[in-house]
Amino acid sequence: MSGAAEVMETQARRDVRNRWLLSLPALLIILLAASGPLLIVLVYSFLTPGPYGDVQWQPTVSGWINVFLERDIFDETLSLADAHVSIFIRSVWLSLVTTVLTLLVGFPTAYFIATRPDNSRELWLFLITIPFWTNLLIRTFAILQIIRNEGLINNLMIDLGLFARPVQMLFTDGAILTGMVYVYLPLMVLPLYASMEKLDFRLVEAGYDLYATPFRVLRRIIVPLVKPGIIAGSILVFIPALGAYVTPSILGGGKNLMLGNLIELQFGQGRNWPLGAALSITLMLIVMVALLFYVRNARGSGVRHG
Amino acid sequence: MADLNAVEIRNVSKIFGFGEFAFAAVNDTSVAIRQNEFFTLLGPSGCGKTTLLRLIAGFEFPTAGEILLNGANIAAMPPFKRPVNTVFQSYALFPHMTVAENIGFGLQMLGRPKAEIEARVAEMLKLVRMEELRGRRTSQISGGQQQRVALARALAPQPKVLLLDEPLSALDYKLRKDMQIELKRLQSETGITFIFVTHDQEEALTMSDRVAVMSAGRILQVGSPREIYDAPTDRFVADFIGETNFLKGRVVSITDGIAQVDTGVGGRIAAALPQGFVPEGEVTVVLRPEHAMLCAPDHSGACQMTGTLENVVYFGTDTHYHVRLADGVTSFTLREQNKPLQAARFASGDRVGIAIESNAARVLRN
Numbered sequence: 001m002s003g004a005a006e007v008m009e010t011q012a013r014r015d016v017r018n019r020w021l022l023s024l025p026a027l028l029i030i031l032l033a034a035s036g037p038l039l040i041v042l043v044y045s046f047l048t049p050g051p052y053g054d055v056q057w058q059p060t061v062s063g064w065i066n067v068f069l070e071r072d073i074f075d076e077t078l079s080l081a082d083a084h085v086s087i088f089i090r091s092v093w094l095s096l097v098t099t100v101l102t103l104l105v106g107f108p109t110a111y112f113i114a115t116r117p118d119n120s121r122e123l124w125l126f127l128i129t130i131p132f133w134t135n136l137l138i139r140t141f142a143i144l145q146i147i148r149n150e151g152l153i154n155n156l157m158i159d160l161g162l163f164a165r166p167v168q169m170l171f172t173d174g175a176i177l178t179g180m181v182y183v184y185l186p187l188m189v190l191p192l193y194a195s196m197e198k199l200d201f202r203l204v205e206a207g208y209d210l211y212a213t214p215f216r217v218l219r220r221i222i223v224p225l226v227k228p229g230i231i232a233g234s235i236l237v238f239i240p241a242l243g244a245y246v247t248p249s250i251l252g253g254g255k256n257l258m259l260g261n262l263i264e265l266q267f268g269q270g271r272n273w274p275l276g277a278a279l280s281i282t283l284m285l286i287v288m289v290a291l292l293f294y295v296r297n298a299r300g301s302g303v304r305h306g
Numbered sequence: 307m308a309d310l311n312a313v314e315i316r317n318v319s320k321i322f323g324f325g326e327f328a329f330a331a332v333n334d335t336s337v338a339i340r341q342n343e344f345f346t347l348l349g350p351s352g353c354g355k356t357t358l359l360r361l362i363a364g365f366e367f368p369t370a371g372e373i374l375l376n377g378a379n380i381a382a383m384p385p386f387k388r389p390v391n392t393v394f395q396s397y398a399l400f401p402h403m404t405v406a407e408n409i410g411f412g413l414q415m416l417g418r419p420k421a422e423i424e425a426r427v428a429e430m431l432k433l434v435r436m437e438e439l440r441g442r443r444t445s446q447i448s449g450g451q452q453q454r455v456a457l458a459r460a461l462a463p464q465p466k467v468l469l470l471d472e473p474l475s476a477l478d479y480k481l482r483k484d485m486q487i488e489l490k491r492l493q494s495e496t497g498i499t500f501i502f503v504t505h506d507q508e509e510a511l512t513m514s515d516r517v518a519v520m521s522a523g524r525i526l527q528v529g530s531p532r533e534i535y536d537a538p539t540d541r542f543v544a545d546f547i548g549e550t551n552f553l554k555g556r557v558v559s560i561t562d563g564i565a566q567v568d569t570g571v572g573g574r575i576a577a578a579l580p581q582g583f584v585p586e587g588e589v590t591v592v593l594r595p596e597h598a599m600l601c602a603p604d605h606s607g608a609c610q611m612t613g614t615l616e617n618v619v620y621f622g623t624d625t626h627y628h629v630r631l632a633d634g635v636t637s638f639t640l641r642e643q644n645k646p647l648q649a650a651r652f653a654s655g656d657r658v659g660i661a662i663e664s665n666a667a668r669v670l671r672n
Contacts, residue, residue, distance in 0.1 A: 205365050206398040208385040210412035211463065220411075224402045 045277035053271045063274030067282055084262070091259040092286065094173065095241035098180040102237050103230065105181065106188035110229075113189075114196035128189050136183065140250045143179050144170060171253035179247040184240065188233040195229025231294050239287050259283050310377045312467055312499040313339040313362060318371030320357050331357040333523035334371070339501060344493050346502045348510040349520035350546065355503045358520070359469050362501065364388045375466060386415075391460035392469040396476065397452045399444040405455050406431070406440040412463035430458040433492065450481045461496060470502045474509065486513055507547045511535060519543045539580040541670050544592045551638050553591045557669075565669055567591050571632040572611035572659070577667035590670045595641040597666035600627055600652055601659040609659025613638065615652050625650070629658060
């Protein structure tokens with residue numbers, strides 16, 4: 001008997017070792033390409049900015065202080081950095097609105113695709129992923145062409161006599177939202193579709209059969225069952241939206257900054273690498289808090305499909 | 307109220323697809339289902355029985371025709387407004403709810419007060435003997451238990467009619483037998499009209515008050531299980547239910563609805579005609595294997611047919627005899643109950659006669 005136990009134990013130990021060996025390449029890449037740079041960012045955030053960018057090896061927490069506070073150049077007193085705070089709030093707000101809008105647009109889209117016959121679903125999914133094939137910059141400039149003052153919409157509306165003069169659409173929050181919803185929509189549709197495809201539509205019929213109106217079927221049956229897809233899609237949209245850089249910088253112009261632009265500014269014109277590093281880590285912390293919130297919400301209530 | 311039919315289908319058609327791909331799942335069908343009846347739609351897969359059930363439930367809408375529920379036309383009413391509930395083939399229990407929440411869902415959607423829902427759920431749990439599992443998730447109970455929850459969920463809102471779409475097909479043999487009895491008990495206890503869909507003839511015969519046999523989108527015959535089995539009017543019905551012998555012949559004379567048919571393989575057979583049917587030329591006569599007996603061929607008075615015994619198969623309770631009739635083409639099967647320690651009276655190769663019980667043979671419409 002002890003022989004058998006011994007054999008099983010050696011086997012188990014060998015299994016563990018094999019698993020470590022197999023995951024070694026992935027672990028190495030994570031260590032070198034993710035954890036390493038992150039560590040450098042963390043170290044830089046505690047150093048002094050150099051006069052021409054870069055850092056000087058004098059430890060300080062001024063980078064971190066400057067994330068939310070600013071030192072008055074005359075009397076050296078600290079006060080809340082309104083600009084930074086408002087950019088943080090704006091970023092979180094715009095990302096939330098983007099997430100909600102993509103969910104509102106993406107949910108019916110995913111439902112539509114999931115209810116098509118098997119052979120045409122592939123085509124619809126393909127159409128959803130087509131925008132991914134074009135460079136983000138080009139897609140963003142395309143939107144710019146459409147909504148600028150001399151753009152497609154304004155020209156059309158003036159020709160139709162609906163607008164007296166061009167309406168300012170570019171360089172507004174609306175422009176940023178339009179761009180972000182457009183860019184991140186597939187990231188919402190795909191996980192939603194993956195959830196809905198597994199949805200047993202006989203449950204929907206059972207709901208109707210038991211006197212639930214279409215809206216109640218949606219709220220009581222479909223939404224709870226595709227919740228994992230809703231959560232996955234929201235995470236996939238919210239996180240990159242929070243750090244979005246290209247879209248707000250092109251469609252928002254110089255004045256409507258988001259976090260991504262603020263960070264870029266510190267590493268570029270601002271020549272304040274420690275502040276940029278501290279801002280980056282702050283952004284990461286917000287994302288992690290958001291993730292924790294989602295994970296906590298998802299646990300227990302999400303339904304595991306068979 | 308009492309004489310109104312629970313459900314009445316009037317000239318209902320359901321056509322799927324368009325143009326050359328159009329397919330009539332239900333084809334100009336009419337049937338009336340009485341109050342408090344256990345009514346079964348029986349037929350092979352693809353015969354339209356499930357479509358007909360879905361039309362009554364409201365998951366499909368008819369291309370033509372009327373569906374009356376207690377006399378009111380509900381053909382265009384959405385499913386959530388119909389006082390009809392369904393037990394689905396796969397049960398379709400809500401996986402994100404407990405057993406009790408599943409059962410209470412319909413009442414909750416009807417906006418009933420909380421106390422009433424709780425009382426009714428408790429009553430239902432008791433009815434299907436599931437009290438101790440009320441807090442379980444539906445994924446944590448067995449197939450037979452899921453079946454009972456599905457039944458309780460559909461019965462809880464006290465529907466006018468309960469629709470059951472092959473609810474027993476996913477259960478194993480023994481559980482299926484138990485559930486057949488259970489279903490019959492629930493039907494008589496609740497007094498609700500049951501419309502039951504199945505492809506299993508045994509299920510249909512043992513449980514139903516009346517059976518409708520369907521094929522290719524049409525109802526071919528409606529009647530009590532005994533009528534369907536003993537007096538099929540249609541070749542498909544005769545063939546689909548039980549084992550049957552088909553004999554071709556010509557009608558020689560008719561008296562009081564009984565035709566004398568000459569089959570050309572011996573004497574004449576007296577066969578009942580379907581009501582209002584006037585036979586022309588060649589007809590088909592059906593005869594169940596257990597309604598005929600082997601006899602010695604020389605007793606020409608008692609034996610209506612003669613042939614050669616080809617095969618004898620012993621089945622324990624009975625013995626099957628396969629006979630090639632005198633025309634050398636038609637094969638005929640007989641089934642005789644075995645008696646204790648009785649030696650086989652005939653062996654294969656013997657020339658035999660076949661005696662037919664009176665009132666057993668029937669002429670088919672087609």
